[in-house]
Amino acid sequence: MKYKAFHKLSYGLYIIATETNGEKAGYVGNTAFQVTAEPPRIAISCNKKNATIDKILNSKKFSLSVLSKETSSSLIGEFGFMSSQDMDKFKKVETKTAVTGAPIVVDSAVAWFDCEVISTHDVGTHLLIIGEVKDSDVISDDDPLTYKYYREKFKMLSPKNAPTYIEKEKLDKEKEADDEPEEKTAENKEHKKSNKDKFRKSGNTFTCSICGFQYNPEEGDPTAGIPPGTPFEDLPDDYKCPICNASKEYFNED
The missing domain is CATH 2.30.110.10 (Electron Transport, Fmn-binding Protein; Chain A)
Known part of the structure; x- marks a missing residue:
């Protein structure tokens, strides 16, 4: 499908x-x-x-x-x-x-x-x-x-209660399948993993696509008990935007 x-x-x-x-x-x-x-x-x-x-x-x-x-x-x-x-x-x-x-x-x-x-x-x-x-x-x-x-x-999905909601993971897997060549070498896989690790440690800010709130890892989110220095990827899975209550999947990397 x-x-x-x-x-x-x-x-x-x-x-x-x-x-x-x-x-x-x-x-x-x-x-x-x-x-x-x-x-x-x-x-x-x-x-x-x-x-x-x-x-x-x-x-x-x-x-x-x-x-x-x-x-x-x-x-x-x-x-x-x-x-x-x-x-x-x-x-x-x-x-x-x-x-x-x-x-x-x-x-x-x-x-x-x-x-x-x-x-x-x-x-x-x-x-x-x-x-x-x-x-x-x-x-x-x-x-x-x-x-x-x-x-x-x-750049976002439907809310989870919407009849048109599709899980982000399904769309991401579909996009990867469309973008990747039929064969991938071990070197390419390792390069992708290295970039992913670098991204996790980059400390980039992330913006909520609903209301524009920016999550800055250096500041954390005191309203949610998130201490300064917490990377976006390490936020709890149930983290919500403090302004509009949108979940993590609605944040985009700046």
Whole structure:
């Protein structure tokens, strides 16, 4: 199987939000599409582990905000990589309501849809949720943000709860297989190992591709109890960006 083939499928990026019992919840999704014209209906895919899923099922409503191509990485970081259980994602954004009463994020959006849930379908790790559009509007004529542009601009993968998530190790192995010649001498292998050891001791800084936070080995990360002098490669596997909570795989070497 060629995992990179999945990157050839086309997606947008959206903020999907709802509210129940006065509690708002929302997340960044890249799987949303129109399934019927009359009546107009939209389908979304939501991971069963997502904190928003229960609120959508309880409230029977959700909004879908189509994000602009110039959406900030911090907005994507908060809605895409933080949990609604841990923070108020709506504190810094402008919202409005329409027919269903679901919160509609208008910041960085070019259009929005207000939907009433009419059916759900269990597809394994995710639920496919069908919503009938009760209202919609266009905010801007700016280009919408596509998943392809987002992936290439920020050099990153989907969040682990996303239906399009592919483990980085699988993509790396696939890339190595494509880049390597059919035969490799022992000398080349040793050269690669030497470069890897040099890299581990280089003390380079690493930048979070979501929010721009830089990890400097000389400074460590006191907020996470990481002492100065700790190379990035020696950070715990569960290390998270202190700003947006993105995991290690979303950091790029400077």
